[in-house]
Ligand SMILES: O=C(O)c1ccc[n+]([C@@H]2O[C@H](COP(=O)([O-])O)[C@@H](O)[C@H]2O)c1
């Protein structure tokens with residue numbers, strides 16, 4: 001597994017500067033005042049750089065949801081019972097849970113993977129690639145072994161690679177795992193040095209008492225496990241989660257195939273911190289779909305150097321924000337391809353001096 005990870009990281013290149021320059025030049029000639037499509041233009045240039053295609057097109061959209069359970073729920077850190085991780089899975093694929101509805105709404109394929117659910121899973125359509133049945137309690141010891149972390153990353157790389165092989169040209173990441181905001185906060189603290197007071201939030205909407213306990217649990221998980229921030233696998237194994245590891249693999253696997261990755265919220269952000277620790281170049285392939293209501297998400301995005309597309313007060317996870325942002329990514333491609341230039345439209349070009357005066 002270590003070899004698969006090393007090979008995947010080695011395949012991740014830089015953005016294609018030539019394709020980006022070509023896309024930027026075309027954007028500047030399109031029938032609009034320069035830069036007037038704002039961040040849509042920025043996105044179009046990034047997509048040209050990621051794909052190496054100056055006129056990129058999104059042909060096949062895919063949402064990959066990784067599910068796993070967390071031993072730390074024994075500390076009482078969530079407002080929801082652990083059972084929900086298992087019980088919600090069939091509703092994803094039946095289209096009756098949040099991501100089921102939104103993936104259908106945007107016309108994306110939905111792939112649901114059990115990488116670490118506590119109970120045995122055998123729902124039609126759910127890919128069972130369980131590495132272990134839930135993590136250990138990070139308040140008392142490591143979440144998993146280094147080998148298990150590598151295996152779960154491997155699952156993500158393989159699932160992403162398979163979806164790219166089937167034609168995916170845009171991959172959205174989603175998570176499901178009761179308790180998973182706690183390890184996500186611990187990962188954020190481990191990489192940034194921020195104290196638990198700043199990295200812990202309300203997750204499924206815990207009350208003030210539980211919020212305080214959650215802060216103590218995150219601080220204890222760091223004191224007990226002593227994760228080494230210069231060793232991302234150590235951070236992941238000691239204070240992470242199986243679905244977080246799987247998602248780090250999805251991110252790396254997609255980037256290795258030059259497929260853009262839409263991050264969702266706080267948990268996929270933690271996975272991105274791990275992926276970026278393992279391969280800093282991967283950041284260039286990431287698009288932050290939204291700013292989660294989980295308050296420390298902004299610290300994550302700042303650390304990753306990303307600016308969210310939407311600010312919608314979402315905090316559901318499952319990939320819902322990433323799915324919602326898919327049409328924005330498609331729109332960025334379409335302006336490049338479908339808008340005419342001034343000369344194609346035979347419209348008088350705008351004069352530089354006029355623009356400078358306005
Ligand atoms: O994506 C987010 O920003 C997000 C923020 C808060 C909660 N969640 C979801 O809620 C669950 C974790 O919350 P908790 O309180 O159990 O740690 C998990 O299934 C996540 O998908 C997701």
Ligand SMILES: Cc1cc2nc[nH]c2cc1C
Pocket residue numbers: 080084088175176177204316317318
């Ligand atoms: C119902 C429910 C759905 C979820 N989806 C992601 N996290 C969740 C947590 C709960 C409680």
